[in-house]
Amino acid sequence: MKSEVPLLVLTLLMQWLTGLFAVGATGYRAQRSVLLPMSLLLGMFLHSLSMFIAQMAGVPLSLQTMMVSGIAAMLVPLLRWNAVRGSLAGLFMMPRFRPTLYDVVIFGFIGYVAYMVVWASWYWPVTPFDAMAGIDLVARYAARDGMIASQVFTDPSLQGNLSNQPFYAPFAMLMQVMMKLVGYPYTQIWVSIVAICFWWFTWATLRSLAHPLIAGLLTVLFILTPEMLGYSYILQTDFANAAFFAIGCVMLMRSINEKEFAGTIVSAIAFAGACWSRTETPLLVGLIGAAALPQILRVFGPVKGLAGALGVLAMSTLTFALWNIVFFNAYLPVRPSTADQLRSFDLSLFAQVVSTSWTSVISSTELWGWIIWLFIAVIVIDTLLNRRLAQPLLIGFVVVTFLGLFLVGTIFSAAVVEQTLRRGMFKIIPLMVVAIAGSGMVSSASTALYSWEAGRKS
């Protein structure tokens, strides 16, 4: 076995424990099937943040730095040992999950797709133009020179030609640095691991809302979403960004439904990861926070609720500011031209962005399969039959995320509908899938299916 494989496994294990301990430190008792995949994703984020802080402190990037920063990120949450111990107490209990024959078929199919996705992310070199011109170029020389502010930012051949690609994705760039330090010079293997964890998280969330058969089929539809499937093994920042964002939304919804304040802290960590993975995300997190604020205040009371909402915003702003303000101004010799790309809000342009987005992106079954239309159908039928929405908060999240993407498309000249907004949809699709599973219609179907399967009269 080559040396990079055990190193990769060790790194992932470290990141997984980091995430587990971080969730544990919040005191949130998450369902195990949700906790396990979410922890690896949050651990990846926290590890990349810890390595970045080490770099800001002047420590050169190396395998040792990566390992030590990972161990540090893993140990810090243990300062709240009692909370961690209490929260993770059920982790090693015997699984109660009893798979049926159709579960095995669905797992087998997802397992096959997962195998191919891992293979493709390992086998193929970085391919998208944006990633080669940004994330991977910066990562390659950061790993070689031991510093993020490498020759890429100083060499005359690239001066004035960097555009915004090298500047907007610290998470993906640092994950690429880690992979290169581990011994994978050209691959993007972490991308498929993020995808599989996100699929697992979505599947576990769907199972808590619908009959396992419906949850399994919706998971398959989600995984096979045409536009998203390719990005589960191709290096771009959008899939990871969507994973963090959707986890943040789902955990926020859960914390409100379960009246568990600790869940809000977990969602804050996930949202911070989302802002760490794409620059424009704080705008979307702000809108999500505003949409959830009435519910947060109602459930947790004005003081705690406001503290929670502000905490979510503060953590997101902090990770955004660490990279975009502190690092750019104090460490990088050049700055992106983001400010030049900002333009004032124009209502007619906004209307044009909404219209173009609908015709060329949102309504396309070639891009999103049947999810969008299924979502619309389920919501309409639910409203007509039950005269209420089963998941108003989640549907609110979908609406404000759309609004946020349209705003991004309006005020950023570089945000092109067919590219930026298209991949921005990755954040909405999982929310739609969860909303479908949580709808009154699917809930009735699930109850009927449970009864039929058990031979009971419904």
Next chain:
Amino acid sequence: MTEQQRPVFTVRGVALTVGVIAVLTVLVGPYLGEGNPYSSSFAARIELYREKLDSLNRIRGWRDRIYMRHMANLEIPEYIVSKLRPNDTLLLPPMEYGNQFMATKAFWTDPRIFTWMVGFQPVVAWSDTARRHKANAYVVLEQNTIWLTRPGGSTNIDSLLKVYEQLGARK
């Protein structure tokens, strides 16, 4: 909804399993034609690789794998670097110039992609108008031909730059 206990093996469970297999088969198979967006996407992103897994796995060298993905966008920078002389500073042409002779987009003309392919080299991007005058080596492309030219060579540099200018202006 809380997850409820289900019987592990029943006749109805088998019927549901048959249903799941049928749904998955239809979903990724060619049976619904154009009306099924999942089938073509699955074929292009998953099945294509499964079919070629063995033959692709025999190709292990990184250069080969990068070449399979990027073809001329790798070959051209490699060729150029092999022909550069110690005192050369190469002017990368505008992408539109490269596009004329390539089936895919001539990404290699972007200095970031050029650097990704072959590392840092003494090159000047076409868009870098401030440093353009420092260039003393130029790329000439014709159908299936590429060479570097320098002042005093057989190619008229001014004419070449005029072509670059015209095509670059189309951007």
